Amino acid sequence: MTASATETAAGTGAAPARGSRSRGIRIFKWTLLTPLFSLFFFLMPVFLLQLYFSLHSWTIYLSSWWDADYAGFDLFREVLTESRFYWAFARSFLFAGLSTVGCFIIGFGLALLMYRPFRGHSVFYVLFILPMLTVPIVISYTADMLLFRSGPINDIMSFLAGTEIRFTWLANPNFAIFTIIMLEIWNWTPFAFIIMLAGLSSLPAEPVEAARILGASRLRIFWEIQIPLLRPVIFLALILRFLEAMAEFPKTWGLLQGGPGTSTETIPVYLYIVTWRAFNVSKGAAASYLVMLLMIVIILSAIYVLRREKKALDALYEKPAGGGEA
Amino acid sequence: MKKAHVSRRKFLKGALATAVAAPALLRAGGAKAGPEEDRIVKASKKYGKASLNGMMWALYWRNYPRLNTEFKGLTGISMDQVNDVPNLLIPQRAMAEAISRSGKFDIFHVESMMIPSLVAAGLVEPLDGYMKEAGFKLEMVGNFASFMKYQDVTYALPTDGNVCPQFIRKDLFENPDEQKNFADKHGKPLKWPETWEDELEIMKFFHRPDKELFGFGGLRDKENSSFWYWMYLYSAGGFPFSDDAEPTLTTPAAEYAADTFLARKQVSHPEAAAWGSPQMIPRIVEGKIFSAQYWDGIIARIEGSPTPTTGKWLYGVPPGSKFSGRLIKRAFSAPVMGLIVNKLSPRKKQAAMWSLYMTTAKNSTEVVAHPTMTFHDPWHPVHMTAPEVEKVYGGKAGMESIRKSLLVTTPPPYVTGYQEFKEAVDKNLSEAYAGRKSGKQAIKDAQEEWGKIVKKIGKARIKKEIPYYKAMMPKMDVPT
Numbered sequence: 001m002t003a004s005a006t007e008t009a010a011g012t013g014a015a016p017a018r019g020s021r022s023r024g025i026r027i028f029k030w031t032l033l034t035p036l037f038s039l040f041f042f043l044m045p046v047f048l049l050q051l052y053f054s055l056h057s058w059t060i061y062l063s064s065w066w067d068a069d070y071a072g073f074d075l076f077r078e079v080l081t082e083s084r085f086y087w088a089f090a091r092s093f094l095f096a097g098l099s100t101v102g103c104f105i106i107g108f109g110l111a112l113l114m115y116r117p118f119r120g121h122s123v124f125y126v127l128f129i130l131p132m133l134t135v136p137i138v139i140s141y142t143a144d145m146l147l148f149r150s151g152p153i154n155d156i157m158s159f160l161a162g163t164e165i166r167f168t169w170l171a172n173p174n175f176a177i178f179t180i181i182m183l184e185i186w187n188w189t190p191f192a193f194i195i196m197l198a199g200l201s202s203l204p205a206e207p208v209e210a211a212r213i214l215g216a217s218r219l220r221i222f223w224e225i226q227i228p229l230l231r232p233v234i235f236l237a238l239i240l241r242f243l244e245a246m247a248e249f250p251k252t253w254g255l256l257q258g259g260p261g262t263s264t265e266t267i268p269v270y271l272y273i274v275t276w277r278a279f280n281v282s283k284g285a286a287a288s289y290l291v292m293l294l295m296i297v298i299i300l301s302a303i304y305v306l307r308r309e310k311k312a313l314d315a316l317y318e319k320p321a322g323g324g325e326a
Numbered sequence: 327m328k329k330a331h332v333s334r335r336k337f338l339k340g341a342l343a344t345a346v347a348a349p350a351l352l353r354a355g356g357a358k359a360g361p362e363e364d365r366i367v368k369a370s371k372k373y374g375k376a377s378l379n380g381m382m383w384a385l386y387w388r389n390y391p392r393l394n395t396e397f398k399g400l401t402g403i404s405m406d407q408v409n410d411v412p413n414l415l416i417p418q419r420a421m422a423e424a425i426s427r428s429g430k431f432d433i434f435h436v437e438s439m440m441i442p443s444l445v446a447a448g449l450v451e452p453l454d455g456y457m458k459e460a461g462f463k464l465e466m467v468g469n470f471a472s473f474m475k476y477q478d479v480t481y482a483l484p485t486d487g488n489v490c491p492q493f494i495r496k497d498l499f500e501n502p503d504e505q506k507n508f509a510d511k512h513g514k515p516l517k518w519p520e521t522w523e524d525e526l527e528i529m530k531f532f533h534r535p536d537k538e539l540f541g542f543g544g545l546r547d548k549e550n551s552s553f554w555y556w557m558y559l560y561s562a563g564g565f566p567f568s569d570d571a572e573p574t575l576t577t578p579a580a581e582y583a584a585d586t587f588l589a590r591k592q593v594s595h596p597e598a599a600a601w602g603s604p605q606m607i608p609r610i611v612e613g614k615i616f617s618a619q620y621w622d623g624i625i626a627r628i629e630g631s632p633t634p635t636t637g638k639w640l641y642g643v644p645p646g647s648k649f650s651g652r653l654i655k656r657a658f659s660a661p662v663m664g665l666i667v668n669k670l671s672p673r674k675k676q677a678a679m680w681s682l683y684m685t686t687a688k689n690s691t692e693v694v695a696h697p698t699m700t701f702h703d704p705w706h707p708v709h710m711t712a713p714e715v716e717k718v719y720g721g722k723a724g725m726e727s728i729r730k731s732l733l734v735t736t737p738p739p740y741v742t743g744y745q746e747f748k749e750a751v752d753k754n755l756s757e758a759y760a761g762r763k764s765g766k767q768a769i770k771d772a773q774e775e776w777g778k779i780v781k782k783i784g785k786a787r788i789k790k791e792i793p794y795y796k797a798m799m800p801k802m803d804v805p806t
Contacts (some may be wrong), residue, residue, distance in 0.1 A: 059782065060421050061447040061742065144605070149597055150538075171600040173760035259548030260599035261757035276418045278746040279443070280782075 053285035060279040068282065075286035085287060087262065088270035089294075095181055095252075095266055096245035102185035103241050104234075107192025114193075115200040132190035140254030143183050144170070173263040176256055180264055183251050188244070192237050199233030200226070228316060232309040239302040246295065267291055362462065362686045366679055367400045369460040375402030376676035381419060382435035384410040385701050386485065386663065389693045390684060397683050403676045405433070413437065413661060414549075417745060420666075424449040429670040432677035435485065437661030441476045442742040442791060444666065451667040453480045456678040465687065466705050467732040472798040473662050473740075477791070482664030483685040485693070487705030489659040489735050490553075490619040491727035493543070494518070496640040498532055498616060507531075519645040520653065522558065522586045525617060529593040532616040541593025543615030547602050548756040551587070552738060552748055555755055557619065557658045558583035560736045560799065563650025566747075566776075567739075571789040573776035575751075575769045582649050584765035588758055599760050611635060619644045619657070622719075622728045626700035629720020636720075641727035643734065643805055654803045657731035660738050662705075691715060704728055733805035740795040743783045750775040 054075055058068035079085050110128055114121065131139075146153050147169040158165045169179045203226060211221050227234075249268040252258065258265035258273065265273075271291070275284030387408050398404035409431070411419055416436045423431055424447035436444070444450045457464065457480065464471050464480060467487075474482045498504055499516065508516040508531050519525035529541030544554050559566065564579030574580065595601070595609065609615050611628055613635040628635055646655030665681040667674050683689060687708040694702045695714035709715045710729045719725050739747045751772045758768035780788055 057782075059743075060425060061443040062783065065425070148605075168596055171597040173599070173762060176600070256600055257548050259756050260760035261548070261762045262753060263760065263762075273749060276421075277749050278743075278779075279421055280746070 050285045050289065053282045054289050056282055058282045060281060065281070071282065075283050076290065078283060079287045079290060084262065084265070085270065085290075088265050088267050089291075091177060091263075091265060092246055092267040095177060095184070095248065096242050098178075099181045099184040099188070099245045099248075100238055100242045102181065103189045103192045104196075104238055106185065106189045107194075107237070108196045108234075110189070110193045111196035111200055115197055128193055129190040131187050134187065136187060136248075136250035137254045139183055139187055140251045143179075143251075144255055147179065170256060171260060173260045176260060177264050180251055180255060183255075184245060184248060187251070188241060191241060191244075195233060195237040195240075196230070199230050199237075203229050229313065232306060232313055235302070235306055235309055239299075239306070243295070243299070360686070360688050363683060363688065365461040366683045366686065367397075369456075370397075370401040370403055370676065370679035370683070373403075373675040373679060376404075376432075376673040377406040378404065378432040378673060378677055378680060379407040379409070379430060380405050380433040380435065380677075381409040381411050381416055381431050382433075383412050383416075383701075384408075386413075386435055389696045389702055393684055393689055393692065394680075397680060401676075401679070403680050405680060413663065417443075420444060420449060421447060423668065423670075427670050429668065429672055431668050432671040432673050433681060434666045434668065435663060436482075436666055438473045438482050438484075438664045439661065439738055439740060439744045439748075441474075441481045441666070442740065443744060445476055445481060446742050446787075449666075449669055450481045451669040451671075451674050451678060453483065453667065453678055453681070456675070456682060460679065460682055462682045462686070464685075465707055467707055467710065467729060468735070469798065469801055470659070470705060470732055470735060472794075473659065473737055474664055475794075476740075477794050482666050483681045484662065484664050484705045485685065485690070485702055486663035487622065487659060487703045487728070487732060488662050489622050489657055489703070489728060489731045490557075490644070491622055491625070491657065491724075491731040492519075492642045492644045493610065493615075493618045493620055493624070494528075494640045494642070495532070495613070495616050495635075495638060497638040499640060504532075518640075518642060519617075521645050522561070522647055525645045526589055526593070529590075529617050533593040535596075538614050539616060540595045540609070540614060541616050542590045543606055543610050543618030543620065544590065544594075545602060545606060546591070546594060546598040546756070546759050547600055548752055549602055550752070551755040551759065552751040553658050553660050554619065555583055555587050555751060556736060556738050557644065557656050558586040558647070561645075561647040561649075561654045561656040562586075563647075563654060565796065567741075567788065567792050567795075569789070569792060571780055571785045571792060573773050573780065575773040575776060576766075579649060580769050581766060582647070584755070584758065584769050586647075587755060588765045591759060599756070613638065622703045622724075622731070623700040625724040625728070626703075626719050629724060630697070630700065630718050641724045643727065643730045646804065652803060655734050655805065656800070657735045658738075659732070659735040662737075694718075705732070730805040733802060734800040736800065737795075737798050740798055741783075741788050741791045743779055746779050747776060750779065 053065070053068075055071060055073070056065075056068035057071040057075065058065050063069075114124060114128070145151065148154075149166045149168055153169070154165050154167055157167070168175070170176055207225050207229070208221055211225055216224070247268055248266065249272065252264050252266055252269050253272065256264045258269040271284055271288055274280050274287060387410070390405070394405050409419075413436075416434060417440045420434045420436055420440065421444075423434075424444065434444075441450065456462075464474060464483070466474070466484060470484075470487070474480055474484055505516045508528075511531065512527065516528065516531075519528055532539065533541030545551065546554075556566075559580055562579040562582045564574070564577055564583060566573060566575055566580070568574050591598075595614075597605070603621075606615075606618075606620075607624060607627070610618060610620060610624060611633050625639075625641060627633070628639060629637070643655055644657050646653050648654075665684065667677045667681060671677060684693065687706050690702075690706055691709055691712045691714065694704050694706075694709050695712065695718050696702065697718060700718070704710060704715055704719070704725070710725055716722060716725050719728070738744065741747065754763070754768040754772040754775075757763050757771075758765050763771070
């Protein structure tokens with residue numbers, strides 16, 4: 001058989017195979033897209049209804065929602081000119097930021113301790129994830145009892161310090177939010193722990209081994225090999241935790257209802273008060289739309305960062321091969 | 327392990343004995359129905375049987391099953407499903423029902439201050455027609471029945487008076503050494519406080535934080551602050567609205583009330599800013615508080631069963647104020663719980679009859695006198711002298727303090743949008759209590775927020791409601 005005959009035969013056989021492959025890809029695409037479209041159409045009415053509420057002035061007890069007066073952007077303006085909204089936002093950012101960092105540092109530390117198997121490993125694993133399995137409202141009520149001035153936490157601290165400590169954890173308006181941040185860290189550290197453990201476990205062993213053979217110290221291996229390889233996982237853990245913390249409600253409400261004063265009034269608490277205390281659904285909808293827009297900006301930025309990290313990681317993996325060829 | 331064996335013969339004998347004894351036991355458990363109950367039963371029968379669905383906190387429902395079974399036996403109407411929702415969440419759930427308009431719930435056990443808002447939402451069935459039909463007369467101590475009405479129409483039937491009398495530690499107050507020390511220090515004898523200023527002076531004397539004894543035990547958290555504030559305001563002759571529906575929260579009386587509210591911080595527990603009843607009640611019961619205006623159910627909690635302070639409290643009417651030029655004493659009742667019938671329910675007639683039956687003088691006495699649960703506090707004149715209620719509340723002194731306090735009891739703002747008005751005051755007072763702003767600034771900010779709420783609800787609507795709100799005020803300055 002000549003070369004050209006071989007090419008023709010291969011070409012005739014490849015055409016149906018290509019057709020079948022492209023049909024398979026099409027089916028696969030639709031398999032993925034159908035649930036997405038369904039979800040989109042399922043969620044759309046909620047967003048549209050919320051948009052309707054935010055553009056109309058509806059307080060539950062004053063009219064039916066379909067009879068509510070058109071208010072244009074008045075409610076958005078009302079929310080945007082209300083200092084209470086900005087303070088709530090600032091508190092939410094403080095809460096989410098600090099608790100995310102706290103969860104991450106402790107979770108990563110535990111993951112570093114745990115990613116190499118040892119005897120009794122699974123017992124510690126279960127212990128470390130237990131806080132995440134505890135219902136947040138239960139945490140708030142338990143903490144309420146533990147954190148009395150004359151409660152067990154202060155007693156333990158007094159014992160350790162050798163002097164009487166009677167710290168006011170919840171009634172101090174300057175400190176109350178930090179108390180709830182600490183509870184959040186306790187509650188959600190396992191989340192960061194699990195993600196970082198998975199990240200550490202999936203790292204390729206070769207670069208670490210190679211560095212060790214070349215005499216790199218543990219610290220250097222950690223900073224210069226493990227951390228760069230883990231960057232996408234780190235960002236994922238931070239972003240997911242931050243978004244989750246922005247929506248925290250049970251502990252903040254269960255413990256202090258946003259008080260003392262408004263010192264723990266975060267965005268979810270503010271939205272609850274506006275919508276279900278004042279029954280001002282329209283203002284609540286306008287405020288939540290504004291929050292949603294900001295969260296979209298945060299999510300898009302996060303996606304951008306994650307993509308950039310992934311690209312950087314891909315480049316890192318490709319680099320040694322390219323260097324070898326050179 | 328030995329396995330218990332029950333033969334069929336034994337089982338059948340037991341079942342037969344239970345069947346024979348049960349009716350007698352059931353009869354022994356409940357009192358015989360009276361004429362008022364007979365009239366309700368007669369009126370109910372024409373509406374036919376119904377299986378009702380209510381919303382009530384389990385701690386309240388606990389007192390009703392026997393009466394519910396009894397009413398079912400008599401009329402075929404019974405509450406068969408009870409949604410266990412805490413009091414504080416029922417207004418939200420009721421409002422959600424006003425949106426869905428499903429008619430699924432027949433009765434809401436909700437605080438009566440929500441009546442104007444729930445009426446505006448079109449959810450509440452007027453009850454006067456049913457009351458007339460069944461020959462039922464709503465009787466509550468003093469002017470208290472007005473709490474169940476809105477614009478002269480009855481919309482709720484009471485279940486819990488929830489008034490706050492004065493509590494003072496008897497063992498300390500009547501201690502001769504303490505009395506002498508007080509007289510030496512102040513140059514006057516230690517006597518029951520007439521005014522808020524007297525109370526503060528006495529509380530300061532007994533405030534001994536180093537001994538875990540705190541002068542004052544009222545609530546100062548974000549959810550409850552305003553209840554005390556209204557009491558101070560009304561006793562100073564103040565009122566939160568002008569007749570023209572303008573908020574009047576920056577008047578001298580309102581400033582006095584805010585100062586009185588904040589002055590108690592110096593004799594309160596340092597954690598009071600974050601404490602609700604779950605934290606404060608144990609402190610009162612354990613004797614770590616000297617003085618408080620607190621919910622009357624605590625009297626039963628203290629005196630009804632042995633506690634560290636059983637027999638160690640004096641009960642009376644809260645102090646008052648001479649700010650207006652004459653002595654005015656006021657107490658507060660909130661939340662006053664009541665049964666509200668869903669206007670949208672297809673079983674509303676049966677639900678109304680069920681509610682009437684549960685709140686007759688006789689039946690409500692049984693509910694209030696429940697030996698272990700004290701969530702239903704007295705409100706009917708009959709409760710004040712009923713021996714079984716008196717027994718639960720530890721004797722005549724406690725009951726007399728409740729009766730007298732009810733004679734001068736006052737509501738929070740009884741207008742449409744109650745929760746919104748309340749939240750604005752709670753939030754600002756709580757801010758002031760936390761030291762974030764002055765009392766004057768707090769009421770100024772609350773006034774500003776109230777102005778916006780009035781504008782949203784409509785001045786005309788509030789203006790129309792104010793005469794009824796004013797009519798709820800006690801008819802006497804000092805109770806007798």
